[in-house]
Amino acid sequence: MNQHLKQTLMGMLIGGIAGLGMSTPLMAQSDKAGQEDPALKIYRASATKVNDLVHTKLDVRFDYAKRYLYGKAWITLKPHFYATDSLTLDAKGMDIKDVAVVKAGKNSALKYSYDSLQLHIALDKRYKPGESYVIYINYTAKPDELRTKGSAAISEAKGLYFINPDGKDPNKPIQIWTQGETESSSAWFPTIDKTNQKCTEEISMTVEKKYVTLSNGKLVSQKNNADGTRTDTWKMDLPHSPYLFMMAVGDYAIVKDKWRGKEVNYYVEKAYEKYARNIFGNTPEMLTFYSKILGYDYPWVKYSQISGRDYVSGAMENTTATLHGDFIQKTDRELLDNNNYNEAVIAHELFHHWFGDLATAESWSNLTVNESFADYSEYLWLEYKYGKDAADEHGFEAVQSYMSMAQYSGDKDLVRFHYHDKEDMFDQITYQKGGRVLNMLRNAIGDSAFFKSLNLYLKTNAFKATEAHQLRLAVEEVTGRDMNWFFNEWYFGKSFPQLDISYKYNDAAKTVTVILQQIQKEAKVWQIPMAVDIYAGGKIERHSIFMENKVDSFTFSYTTHPDLVNVDADKVVLAKIDDHRAFSTYVYQYSHAPNYMDRRIAIDEAADAQATNPEAVKVLQLALKDKYHGLRTYTIGKLTMTNSTVKAATLPILQELAKQDPSSLVRAAALQQLAELKDPQYSSLFEAATKDKSYSVEAAGLEGLAALDLDKAYTLAKQMEGDSKGKLVNAIAGVYARKGNAADISFVATKFEETSGQDKLNAAFDYLGFLSKVNNTPAVIKGVDQVKAMTAQFNNPQVSTYVSNWMQEISKNKSQEATAVSGANRDELQKQSAYMGKAAEEIRKSIKE
Structure with missing residues (x-):
């Protein structure tokens, strides 16, 4: 599951709200929910297996009304294993009509x-191990009458969804469409709804002839019925878990x-048929990779x-039939600004077909053996297809998402056997x-050993339920190394180290000593393997070190005084790092160290020093022409254009980027930076941008023009309404x-x-941001x-909390605005403030209910 992707919903919320300027205290109000709950004391064991599913055959039809x-x-x-005369099936909110043995x-x-939740059946006899039996159940599933609760990643849990x-x-x-994870498949068919169960399946769906169907496995038959309906039968011959x-x-x-003779099909709404290959077309290449x-x-x-409208996750x-939210459906124009997001989601769900569908987490406590691999698959695909810079940028954003969550909601173990609710496992951890x-593990043992370990893990656990220790055992068998230290630190522990790095040079002895201190509050001391690259005399010398104490020092010899000592040279250690070194080393680092993070860190240092240091401005000039569009975009946003030196040095480059950079995101960022100048000479540039194919560039052009000539921008906005999406709507x-x-306000309401x-x-x-500006x-x-x-x-506590907090913030701001005006304007602002405040409170109360 993605976002799941992937970025989970909570991560999107934190980033989105922070971008709107919401204060940190409001964001933190929902932190630590349920920490004192007695449920946290319960050990969440894997489900006990009394009976095993072997095969599920379903015959279903739908009552839309x-x-x-x-x-x-x-x-x-x-x-x-043990003989039994009883069977318990999960069956949520159903009418059970008949139960029989066949x-x-x-x-x-x-x-x-x-x-109403479980069906307890007395079997006709005591069945021995290995003795199979068939249970027949005639039932009605009523998902919309089922009270359910969602999570940060899955906003509802009723299993079966009727859209319009x-x-x-x-x-x-x-x-x-259906959504089975976590345990919602049992809202539409009786089963043992646990991850450690696996079986084959056959599903026959009777539908109106005008509709197409999709399910797991192969479509083995289609039968036209006398009443004008059609029955499609899908058959899955390999076992997988009910939630899939x-x-x-x-x-x-x-x-x-x-792909290699197998069907690879893309189901989209008909308006997006011509874009389907733009959206999904790299899937066969992903399968090969x-x-x-x-x-x-x-x-x-x-x-x-x-794709599914109103999809909740x-x-x-x-298995064999990934369901995407309708966000995946994008026109060629929208895909220009997508920055590989769609492909990351597609890669994530595909990789699950090995990690999650083939080898499946035996419990929700071990969910990360599904999701960490799917998350890392995004990195692997971006690295292969678009280069290491794109992958490292994606990885950096993932680190920021995780660390933000840890700050606001508290950190937890990666594998955790105590949680308030299984839905809580779907988080940035x-x-x-x-x-x-996984990226650190790959770096620690090397690419060859890493992928051989994954191969062994898959072969050993194919069509089985698995856990993190089985991954450890695979790595140990391949490498011949004991890996308990790594798994105990990361998989069965929480948090991350904070490193303070300092240096002592002795030119007489021609040595440099790197001093590493772990300064995290926790008593835990991390064992950290990493590389140190020393750049001197035009050469690079690599040293591998292993930090294992609270304070460690490593001394290296040199013949020429180093230009740069680059600690964690591969930039893989998950840690907060404070690196104490001269600015000149960052100048050198930008031009000579190879990784995305090397350059990004140097850009940050240069941005901090741009007001006073000419060398910093030179770094920013270089970074505006960086080979990777993501760093060009990032650098544009770091420029202080109110500084005359910075402006003089970067303005010609910005103008060129705005006009002709191949990346729409770079063009849009450059236009936004130029718009801050409010200089009439750029009016024609902004107006030309409103004809760009990219919605982001169009939006930046319109916003820049509005700051100079609101009437002209308004005229153009009216013309652009008909084909507007994403940032252009805003x-x-x-x-x-x-x-x-x-x-004009109805346009915004309609678009929403x-x-x-x-x-x-x-x-x-975005809509609330708009409402905050209108009276x-x-x-x-x-x-x-x-x-x-x-x-x-959405029916989701996190969503409700953040929406409520943002409404409350706007309510306060409108109330303050009312004090600065008089008459009718004041009265209207007070009404708006009161209404929004009341709505915020109602949403907050709904969370408690």
């Missing part, structure tokens, strides 16, 4: 009890591809990807920290907020209403109501 699924299930099981093709009714089933919303297609079962139904276009590095070919019969790695830990909204015409899925969450914060009470009331409705739809 009632939002019901009418199902028949034939479940083949056998005792795990023998010789006939059903014999069985006694059972049902408590009555067709009343003209902006949404009619769809059905899926169905999807809708009016999709199917764009077909292939991952199969090669793992030494283990993609094991499943096909690979399909589909970013994306989900259902499981994902982003886990991915960075730019148009900003122009309308400044212009103040009440008739048209947005769906997790994109709507990001849009909500129009009806518009504010309507907007607040729209955002409240979205919050209810």
